[in-house]
Amino acid sequence: MLVLDPSFARYRIYSSTLEQVATGMRWAEGPVYFPEGYVLVSDIPNNRIMKFDEKTGAFTVFRANAGWANGNARDRRGRLITCEHSVARRVVRTERDGRITVLADSFEGKRLNAPNDVVVKSDDSVWFTDPLFGINGEWEGARAKPEQATTNVYRIGSDGKITAVLTDLVNPNGLAFSPDEKKLYVVEWRGTPNRSIWSYDVGADHTLSGKTKLIDAADQGALDGFKVDRDGNLWCGWGSNGALAAEPSDVGGRKVFQLRGRSEDLDGVMVFNPQGKAIGFVRLPERCANLTFGGPKNNRLYMASCHSLYALYVESHGAA
Template sequence: MNVTLDKVAGGFQFLEGPVWMAARGELLFSDIPADRIYRLQAGTVSVFREPSHQANGNTLDPQGRLVTCEHQTRRVTRTEPDGMVVPLATHFEGRRLNSPNDVVCARDGAIYFSDPPYAVQPEDRELDFQGVFCWRAGTLTCLARDFLKPNGLCFSPDESRLYIADTEAGHIRVGDRVFCKVERPDGIRCDRAGNLYVAAMKAVEIFDPTGRKTGEIRLPERPANLAFGDADRRTLYLCARTSLYRARVPIAGAGF
């Protein structure tokens, strides 16, 4: 894809979890080792939350509340309008989660997240699998247990498909079907035309709704995650190791 890539800010440790907060016109993103969530507003970066409990993935629910995967506490939380952080998912069948990684919300309020063991020592694990879960109205359900390293998730524009990246397997799945093969995929997002953007080993790779690769965006650093933002949702924000980048794209991002 022919785009102009701009470096917004640098000097971070390991960036992840970008999410556009439309109501406030700002981008939030995580720096996992720094134990912070940052805010980008009107070109200025500031600390939104410290400590963040090594926050990784972030998303919004339909009410505009921040939902976060926390590595250190091994939980998924929601931030209420008054700033209170409420734990949503901490255990499955009486056992602690591994280290929730990435998260996406459906329009009906259900929260889907991946749970690989990246941030937990082998001797501290309580689950013997790496799952993808759905939290709905206080009930946690395991959707799949057969991933090697489940990672990024996103919905197609009409929510008929839930795309899930398996970093270790090197592909994106929809249900039990391999949608496309990608070298070490991480964060993923869809635009309103149904194209899938994948933060991969060497670039952001772009696939059409049939799984055919149609382009890529090269970065100076390895990308980890991405989010559409700005008022028209046509700015693609890219978290790439130590820096935050952005590029204007022709099609707006899907979701709310």
Template sequence: MSTMTDLVPDPGALERIATGSTWAEGPLWVPATGTLRWSDIPGDRILQWHASSGQTDEYATSVEFTNGRTIDHDGSVVQCSHGHRRVERDRDGVVTVIADAWNGVRLNSPNDVVVARDGGVWFTDPAYGITQPREGHAGVREYGDHWVFRCGPDGADLRPVVLDVDEPNGLAFSPSEHVLYVASSSGDDPVIRAYDVADSPRGDGDAVAPRVKNGREFTRFGAGEGVPDGIRVDTDGNVWSSSHRGVVVFAPDGTRLGEVAVPEVVSNLCFGGPDGTTLFLTATTSVYRLPTTARDAVS
């Protein structure tokens, strides 16, 4: 089992690289451009930090309150839109719809997203974009709940896969993709849950759809830590989570390895940089980076 010192040799190396957001969220390292991209949700804009120059600029404005994002296998960016109540694809600045409705009703406000090895798009759908005035547009929960959904790369076969999380937020797969972790940002039940993932025959030739089962508590946040929001898993299976105090790391068995304090409330995180070992953190108004020895399991 890794120790926190193994993973983060120098916590004091935490560095703020950008500021000026209202609520920074959805960080993503974009290898093709050597940039870190994130959302200022209330500012309704997407920002980017350039590793080559250290400068920050606006990637896009009037973006309908985008939130979490991930890189697809083709290099395009899959992102969540609170305002459009959808998951969408940004390919070189051209944005198209992946999924915006299930069973004839609109989604709530997709929040965070991952792409599995088979190209499946998995995303959480809490209601912040229709209940928080600064994060989208007022609306109603048309299917009456908050679920985790999965669909094909272009939105086909959209279906709910996790139905028992109060407020599903961040999500991430274990290195084998046999475990799905989902953060619940409910103030009444601040937990990260784990689910087993297996293929299940659908009865239409060789096609299979993932089956999610055996939901269980992976870890629970304590007093003063706030709620888990964005999460990532490294290649050794350690789970890295945002918290109100900083970033906290858990071993694959749920053992708490330690935490790194951050001066602002951390919303989300991602690995990136030239060698993939830099941890980037969006935290209230700012973005921070922290050298680590870890890499994202999906990279």
């Protein structure tokens, strides 16, 4: 862990070291922890959800043919909520008996784009992002034409009603609430022009206002999924955004357009305080797409990173 600001030192455990607890995935995403002692993580290109048992260390297939599952969450009754972001293009809930309940697959009579990430609020409402990634190509599902005119953030009320709460972001991605749920944070992919996290005030009527740019990843970093801890810090999946340098450099006698930022410098988890200042960095050997807090004390950081799932104990606890 790199301390970028003295305020981050309190979250660092000197004797805690990084663990690769599972590997063998093609692109790991959407980890979610269950108090029974396991983590579910999506392996999108392999179209499956994997299960890591922290008591036995076993890493097994939880669900094959998983609808190209991406983001996952746990609702207030301990049920799995999943964004199936390609082909089916829907948000589903896994009931206690294993049945699948469809929560959303369309809006105003048209199919959703590619549900990406999801969070459950304390009032049991389900909020999710709907960018185009799952239908843009063949790597994470199947290419398809979008039916929605915009890429939205939606809210599913406890009554099942679906509302588009944001319609002006270019490919919204990760999202999370502040600990008091008075603010919603949403990643915008590349419309500002860099990847950014926007902050919104959440009204009593569930409307969003006061749009403010909290974090700008600049022209090298790639924000993806993130989680908020009890102190309001944002722990963000981080890596290179794939942007190439404007001019080629000489590599072994050839002119090569290299990445603006080196993966070995950017891969990991960047931590920002509630004011949007970078205060810490967890360096990883692979790019981190998403993460979750878990463990019996909610202080074990699980990080879904390319082919692997990593874990690290920290002096911080997930907000929910």
